[in-house]
Each structure stands twice: as C-alpha cells, then as structure tokens.
Amino acid sequence: MRILILGGTVFLSRRIAELALELGHEVTCLARGAVSVPPPGAAFVQEDRDGSTPYVGVDRDWDVVVEVSWQPHQVEDALRFLGARAGLWIYVSSCSVYADNSVPGADESATLLPAYDGDTPAPGESYGEAKVACEELCRSYRNNGVLIARPGLICGPGDPSDRFGYWPGRLARSGTVIVPAIRDRPTQTIDVDDLAGWLLTAAARGLTGVFNTVGPSTGFGDLIDQTASQVGFGGLLRWVEPDWLADHGVAYWAGPDSLPHWLPEGYDGFASRSAGAARAEGLTQRPVQETIKRVLEDERRRGLDRERKSGLSAGTEEQLLAQLPDR
Known part of the structure; x- marks a missing residue:
C-alpha cells in the first residue's frame, strides 16, 4: 500500500x-x-x-x-x-x-x-x-x-508522556514509593504495537467504522503488584488515601507531580470501555505483564533517574513522605 x-x-x-x-x-x-x-x-x-x-x-x-x-x-x-x-x-x-x-x-x-x-x-x-x-x-x-x-491511554517504548512508564520506572528505583490507595479501581492501557498493528491490518482490509481501540481493563492494585514482580521490587509501598494526596497538591492522571492512573471519583468507565467491536475485527490486547516488561526495558534504556513529564519528582515524593502522619 x-x-x-x-x-x-x-x-x-x-x-x-x-x-x-x-x-x-x-x-x-x-x-x-x-x-x-x-x-x-x-x-x-x-x-x-x-x-x-x-x-x-x-x-x-x-x-x-x-x-x-x-x-x-x-x-x-x-x-x-x-x-x-x-x-x-x-x-x-x-x-x-x-x-x-x-x-x-x-x-x-x-x-x-x-x-x-x-x-x-x-x-x-x-x-x-x-x-x-x-x-x-x-x-x-x-x-x-x-x-x-x-484509543484510551496508549503506552509502550518511546512513550513521551510517562503516563504508564512512571510506575515501572519508579518501582525499579526501589525505596519507599507513594501509591494511591485505589487498588480496586480499573486501569486500561493499550500497547502501542497492538494499536499500530491493528490499524495497518484494518487498512489492508479497507475496514471502516468507529471502534474503541483500548487495552484490557486491569485493577490498579494488580497493575502495581505485577509491576513490582517484574522489577523485583524490594522497597516499601506506601498506600496513601486519595483525599490526603489531593489535599497535599498531588495531581491526577498526568503531568508534573501527578500519580498516573489515579483519577477522581466517577471515572470508572474511563478505564473500562468495551473493545468488543475492535476485537471482533482482529484487535489484539496483549497481557499487561508483557507490556510492563516492554516498558520496563525501555525505561532502563532511557534512564530511571531522568526527568519525567508525569509522576512525582524525587523531591516532591520525599516531602510528601515526611508529611505522612504515620511515617
């Protein structure tokens, strides 16, 4: 073509x-x-x-x-x-x-x-x-x-937004990690290769129409657990209540001093949309473990200590840890 x-x-x-x-x-x-x-x-x-x-x-x-x-x-x-x-x-x-x-x-x-x-x-x-x-x-x-x-959130090697890569990169650095206490809330991310590959396959077939091209929905707690397992995490996860984080200036979702995947109440549907139509037309949703592995390798290549567009900076995280009442 x-x-x-x-x-x-x-x-x-x-x-x-x-x-x-x-x-x-x-x-x-x-x-x-x-x-x-x-x-x-x-x-x-x-x-x-x-x-x-x-x-x-x-x-x-x-x-x-x-x-x-x-x-x-x-x-x-x-x-x-x-x-x-x-x-x-x-x-x-x-x-x-x-x-x-x-x-x-x-x-x-x-x-x-x-x-x-x-x-x-x-x-x-x-x-x-x-x-x-x-x-x-x-x-x-x-x-x-x-x-x-x-698509919803797209991730994979080369992602400039850090909205997924923050967690593999942060847990790979170990230490004490602030994590929002939202274990049961859904996350949904599509691997960039799954999306790009499907678009080209669809193009070859001349497919038309409207499709949610989203990844599998995974609980935030499961995402963190799988990431910790992949990186061999030996530090401490500090699960912090969302209200406390919001009151102390931590941003939702993305951007400086944010916690990626964390959204306000009422957004459960944002990270659990149906991809049934696209899957029926051949969309592959690789397991999140495979995407974590790919992103972790990329994070290590790019440098775990690099400045990021999303996530807590080391300085901000240390300040927040110092303010936690049960430190």
Missing part, C-alpha cells in the same frame, strides 16, 4: 510508520520534524501544517492516509486537499470524546461531548470536544470512507 502519515515522527504515528515499512508498504510522512524525524526508509515531506501550502508535496493518490491531529482546522485543511485522493482515511481519535466516564463497559454508541466550534485553535482543556469536531469533519468529507479509532 501507498501510505501517507500526517505525522510519523513521534510515538504512535512513528510506530505506524515503522511497522508499515517492515510490512513492505511505501510510507511517506508529512511533519514539521521539530523534535524528531521519521524512521529510515520513509519519505519525509517536512512541512508545517499551519503553513500556507503544506500539502503540495503530497498531492497525489494514496491508498491510505493516517491522521492523528486533534486540531479541527488542521484536520479540515488536510481533508480539503487530500480527502478525495485517499482510498481509506484513518483518523486516530480518543475515548476523551465521550461525555460520560462513569459507566463501565460502555461501547461506541455512548453519548459524545459537543463538538468544539471555536474560530481559533482549540485549547488543551477542549481536547475531547476538539476530537469530536475532527471526527465530524472526517465523516462530512469522507462519508463512509473513514476508519475512526478511539
């Missing part, structure tokens, strides 16, 4: 490019290349998508176009210039499009957020609404010729 990836330099889009090349497809990546470049073997069209004529260098017929942007104006521009030149359009959306995150097992029929309709680029706090707008644009321009994938 002749595949155009609007991206192809970072994490998921790069992994799609790598796997496509391994399968013998012809791959072109259009991206700024400000942080990294596409994998060897891919053609690279270096363009800023907010520039005046970003698609001139890819104005040809494509078997597949893969789009990952969450900005509606970028998605619409790409569809306007390339929508009629593609056999299949793949849009990587997000489970953040759903309006209700409280219902476990919800499928693709669940109610969506209202679409973002601003005249300027969408701000970060409107991410879900922006993804809804992008989905609507894909349907408008492509009618039925679009595959929309809605």
